């Protein structure tokens with residue numbers, strides 16, 4: 001059984017079909033990549049899987065459970081995390097505080113505990129700090145933990161986004177164009193980090209435009225074009241697929 005499976009997944013925005021009848025499987029422990037031109041429906045596909053948009057029709061199965069109608073905050077609790085194309089960080093706070101706050105927002109302590117600083121609240125604060133230190137180490141940002149976010153590089157901000165996603169100990173992470181806007185050397189570093197997630201048992205699904213990177217790390221690739229799956233396979237199969245070459249890789 002696939003870890004995540006979509007069946008005839010469809011999303012219409014008015015007259016536009018952004019995701020059209022997509023059947024797709026993500027296998028546990030793999031790095032799966034979704035590629036396709038701008039406007040192909042990649043981000044919408046993530047939004048459907050992670051519960052940010054209700055699909056117009058079709059089904060999403062996660063770990064054997066039908067999650068089609070489950071809202072995003074509950075899907076997150078089931079072990080799915082995601083990053084967005086643009087990450088909104090608190091620029092005037094430190095890297096560490098961003099991760100702590102992000103973690104606490106997602107694990108959400110009760111207002112009563114927060115206001116009265118109950119023992120439970122103190123315990124959760126400590127847990128959040130420990131978790132933040134752990135994930136910052138994982139993503140290679142320990143040395144920047146106390147730096148203000150406004151002062152760190154674009155690439156380091158991507159790593160903070162990864163840290164935020166990882167803090168909730170997800171079984172699977174969805175990364176929306178993690179390498180957009182950073183240089184080739186930094187891209188290699190992010191690829192390494194994705195491999196490290198995989199080595200640590202986290203299933204990774206990423207949307208990416210940087211072909212060389214994708215071809216080197218993905219176990220499986222799906223190509224979307226105008227909302228439709230036009231191909232899927234290993235990097236080698238995709239690179240040699242005439243339909244993909246014509247529609248996407250530019251002949």
Ligand code: ADP
Pocket residue numbers: 013016018036037038039040041042043044045
């Ligand atoms: P990609 O991530 O592949 O670039 P998107 O999933 O963002 O593509 O968008 C697919 C199509 O759906 C585009 O034509 C886009 O304009 C449209 N779209 C995406 N989100 C919305 C929305 N919330 N409302 C209306 N149209 C949308």
Ligand code: MG
Pocket residue numbers: 042043044085
């Ligand atoms: Mg997108």
